[in-house]
Amino acid sequence: MNHSNWKSELLNTLETERLLPREVISACGRVGEELKRAEIRSRLISLLTLGGLSEREAANRLEQAEKMLRPESLERLMALEFGPGWESEFSPGLAEGRLFSESDRRYVQKWRPLGVIFHIGAGNMDGISGFSALEGLLTGNINLVKLPGTGDPVSAWLAEELIRLEPKLSCFLYLFPIRSDDRKAMEELAAAADAVVVWGGDEAVRAVRQSVSPGTKIVEWGDRLSFAYLPAASINGELDQSLRLLARHIAGTDQLLCSSCQGIFVDTEKGGTLLEVGRRFLKALETEYAARAPKTLEERKRQAAIALELRTGELESLHERKRILRGRHCSVTVYGDSRLEPSLQYGNCWIRPLPASSIVSGLRPYKGKLQTVSVLGIQNLEESAASRLEERLLAAGAVRLTSPAHLSVSYEGEPHDGEFSMRRYAKRVSVQIP
Amino acid sequence: MPNTTNTNSPRPRLFRWEDPYDLSGSSALFLEAVRENVSWHASRCPRYARILERENFSPRMIKGEEDLWKIPVIPTLYIKRNRLYSIPKNQVRHTAVSSGTGGVRSRVIYDFSSLACGAAMVKTVLSYHGIFSPVPCRYLVMGYEPYAGVETGTVQTAFGATFAAPAASRTYALKRDEDGEYRLNRDGLRRELSRLIKEEQTESPFRLPLRIVGFPSYIFFLASELDKRGIRLSLPPSSCVLMSGGWKTFWRQEIGRDELYHLVERVFGIPSARVFEFFSAVEHNILYRCCKEGHFHVPVYSRVIVRNPDTLEPVPDGEPGILSFVTPLMTGMPLVSVMTDDLAVMGRPKPGKTCACGCSTPYFKLLGRAGARQLVTCAAGAAEKLKEAVNESF
Numbered sequence: 001m002n003h004s005n006w007k008s009e010l011l012n013t014l015e016t017e018r019l020l021p022r023e024v025i026s027a028c029g030r031v032g033e034e035l036k037r038a039e040i041r042s043r044l045i046s047l048l049t050l051g052g053l054s055e056r057e058a059a060n061r062l063e064q065a066e067k068m069l070r071p072e073s074l075e076r077l078m079a080l081e082f083g084p085g086w087e088s089e090f091s092p093g094l095a096e097g098r099l100f101s102e103s104d105r106r107y108v109q110k111w112r113p114l115g116v117i118f119h120i121g122a123g124n125m126d127g128i129s130g131f132s133a134l135e136g137l138l139t140g141n142i143n144l145v146k147l148p149g150t151g152d153p154v155s156a157w158l159a160e161e162l163i164r165l166e167p168k169l170s171c172f173l174y175l176f177p178i179r180s181d182d183r184k185a186m187e188e189l190a191a192a193a194d195a196v197v198v199w200g201g202d203e204a205v206r207a208v209r210q211s212v213s214p215g216t217k218i219v220e221w222g223d224r225l226s227f228a229y230l231p232a233a234s235i236n237g238e239l240d241q242s243l244r245l246l247a248r249h250i251a252g253t254d255q256l257l258c259s260s261c262q263g264i265f266v267d268t269e270k271g272g273t274l275l276e277v278g279r280r281f282l283k284a285l286e287t288e289y290a291a292r293a294p295k296t297l298e299e300r301k302r303q304a305a306i307a308l309e310l311r312t313g314e315l316e317s318l319h320e321r322k323r324i325l326r327g328r329h330c331s332v333t334v335y336g337d338s339r340l341e342p343s344l345q346y347g348n349c350w351i352r353p354l355p356a357s358s359i360v361s362g363l364r365p366y367k368g369k370l371q372t373v374s375v376l377g378i379q380n381l382e383e384s385a386a387s388r389l390e391e392r393l394l395a396a397g398a399v400r401l402t403s404p405a406h407l408s409v410s411y412e413g414e415p416h417d418g419e420f421s422m423r424r425y426a427k428r429v430s431v432q433i434p
Numbered sequence: 435m436p437n438t439t440n441t442n443s444p445r446p447r448l449f450r451w452e453d454p455y456d457l458s459g460s461s462a463l464f465l466e467a468v469r470e471n472v473s474w475h476a477s478r479c480p481r482y483a484r485i486l487e488r489e490n491f492s493p494r495m496i497k498g499e500e501d502l503w504k505i506p507v508i509p510t511l512y513i514k515r516n517r518l519y520s521i522p523k524n525q526v527r528h529t530a531v532s533s534g535t536g537g538v539r540s541r542v543i544y545d546f547s548s549l550a551c552g553a554a555m556v557k558t559v560l561s562y563h564g565i566f567s568p569v570p571c572r573y574l575v576m577g578y579e580p581y582a583g584v585e586t587g588t589v590q591t592a593f594g595a596t597f598a599a600p601a602a603s604r605t606y607a608l609k610r611d612e613d614g615e616y617r618l619n620r621d622g623l624r625r626e627l628s629r630l631i632k633e634e635q636t637e638s639p640f641r642l643p644l645r646i647v648g649f650p651s652y653i654f655f656l657a658s659e660l661d662k663r664g665i666r667l668s669l670p671p672s673s674c675v676l677m678s679g680g681w682k683t684f685w686r687q688e689i690g691r692d693e694l695y696h697l698v699e700r701v702f703g704i705p706s707a708r709v710f711e712f713f714s715a716v717e718h719n720i721l722y723r724c725c726k727e728g729h730f731h732v733p734v735y736s737r738v739i740v741r742n743p744d745t746l747e748p749v750p751d752g753e754p755g756i757l758s759f760v761t762p763l764m765t766g767m768p769l770v771s772v773m774t775d776d777l778a779v780m781g782r783p784k785p786g787k788t789c790a791c792g793c794s795t796p797y798f799k800l801l802g803r804a805g806a807r808q809l810v811t812c813a814a815g816a817a818e819k820l821k822e823a824v825n826e827s828f
Contacts, residue, residue: 301803305775
């Protein structure tokens, strides 16, 4: 796309145009209809699998997208974030709105778009930039979208369809396929924006924090980590069933998502218990992974990188507190420490001790990094104990608690990393009225 | 003094072997040197002794070449993260540091005896391929200028290569500025290139041969820039290209070997027989020459094992796996059996036959780096810099 004069267009749009949520919702509805077509579906699934997702996960993701684009879902989403009067909240004019009065003064409060939002998508996930921009559109913003240097065909498709089906969106949505290290272009885009939305790892977030001038809002959707927690009371219960569900979730996402389980913290200090849980977990992982021999060169390269890590870990276990349990095309590394870190992914998990009494102190160092926790066998706990444990995990920094099968399954109206995301793309304005 | 500095022990004798590709003649000596090297490290490096113990391995178990894969293999990743030394500090004569992937580098130390063996190998291999020459030449190093105390292996290797023939001059593509930052040596390059073009036009009788040294990707970039400008040189016959390291271009794809060879011939007039590509690694500093078939042939100093990632056992010829090596070169560190992060396949000429290049030893072919993401190595990082700067310079 060529946007040589985007800067002047942008000012013009700010001055003369208004984008209402309703207009975006109906455009999304039409895109959703497109998504139901078989040839579009298969094209998008192949794009997503090229991006590294399993076919099952890609189909899953597409289904979620299709659901999300339905007008009734988007309406509910708007209602959840901005209240049942969301349409009048964003409607033009300041006459109607939520009224406040104090002595003889009267005020109206309404939601308004921030103005211009610059979205920086994560390199690791197709479609993120597109959906980030969609939230910006729903709140009436002009969206400048940086596509990863490697391209993001899914986001590009979504944007093109939206504009094709609702031409008005063309002056609210700009795609820029630029590289993150093209500092000049990045700074130019950031300078034009009211808010910079950044998805990605620490490095991407740090770079944005350093280059964005004060006064420009930064919305960070950084990398997060998720894990399972095994309370002492569940260790001897129906553990294998929970582990099977957890393994199935792991195989479904290959531990690539922020919500993917990286490993299990066990409520114990005994090395023997950890090893025992590790062996049972490995068995469950093998059920999912044993048949997954690498086929392509890319898969072999990945397998080799993991093999080098495992071999190195085995040798290091002679002088460090860790133990590697190898399975067919999967592994479990049992550590003596309680660090929270990404696993080797693709069915290579960790197990670590974390006694319930140390949950808060042990996890606080990672407070901004925690996302989902799945408590295994929570049904084995008494209600009060379960709720105490869950509150502790939330106090430590977790923002989502789910069952082992549903770590990466979302629902309509779910907050994102502990926030209602669209509210961050809008401002609450207050206007004194006569 | 340790007995391995004795020049009659198997290791120095192996590294002085006359024919660098005489595997069968030197096999018994090789095995003896490996056994001796494993024992040497086991008795001097407690951490290595524990690794052998973990796998119940003893050097006595090496009866033939088919047993070599059983020597506990150490990934270069382990060497990057952990210290594994067999000699005291005061015996360190030389240090080489790998180009860091993800910021972690391995630091490999040499004592006098390993340096001497390495030097003997370099002399034998380079002489065998006709790279040593008494004729003075000019060097164009498409890489970094060295400085006193430089420890980066690739810089040392490129510098070392400029001694294979007497140097009348050395021009470096990347020179350090006052702050120690590498910058493109724009003026130096331009001067050297215009001199070459001028000599070509005037058919000067005083032309010296040119040796181009560096990463394949840099040489490719230089050659294709000159090619675009229609420059055609016919450099004196003993000119050559010496390269080793990454094949990734600035656009992150691999360039074809044939394509590069043709380009070098067209632009510089250097025939493909005078293009020498070597493979070596900081953690395994043995020279493997790549023949025109793209085969890295195994010399007498080492054996190559391509391993199954799951079992670490050797895979059959032709099947991809992790490239690993066995060599008794090092006495400073137990690098006798190491596993790189390269994927490769093994191959060997049919019994009684030789490769099209004339060499009869087994060979490996590289398939790329292990890893899910693109690793940024020394070559790739510098290539970005070079691309930017060269674009400005012309």
